[in-house]
Amino acid sequence: MFIINLTYIKPIEEVEKYLNEHIAFLNKYYDNKNFICSGRKNPRTGGVILCNAKDMKEVEGIINEDPFKKNTIAAYEIVEFQPTKYAEDFKIFVE
Template structure:
């Protein structure tokens, strides 16, 4: 599992221009089962995506499809996350080692 932290590097007006395309990108990976949740940071300096993928290389490939990436809207920080405790409702997303 990976936490993808986006940090905007342009104005919010410019970010807003690419929100529809970014949402299409997100929808693609929700449909594939790779994205678990996503949303904006507060204050609005970027966003967070929680992704269920097998490797950091796969995350990097997915990110390259994001219009925020291709239009240089955001920087990305990728953090591998191995859940050790979780709410029972979240158990569905936990892979046994």
């Protein structure tokens, strides 16, 4: 499991230009069952994605498709972790 932490490095006006493309990217990986949840930071300085992937290489490949990455809109920090305690409904993501 991975936490993808995006931090905007361009003004919000630039972020908005690529937002629809970014949402399409998110939808693709929700459909592929890689993304579990995502959302904006508050204040709006970036976003967070909870990602289920087999390894760091897969996550990096996914991120490279993000229009925010392709257009240098955001910087990315990836944190890998192993869920050891979770709500029962979350179990489907860690099996």
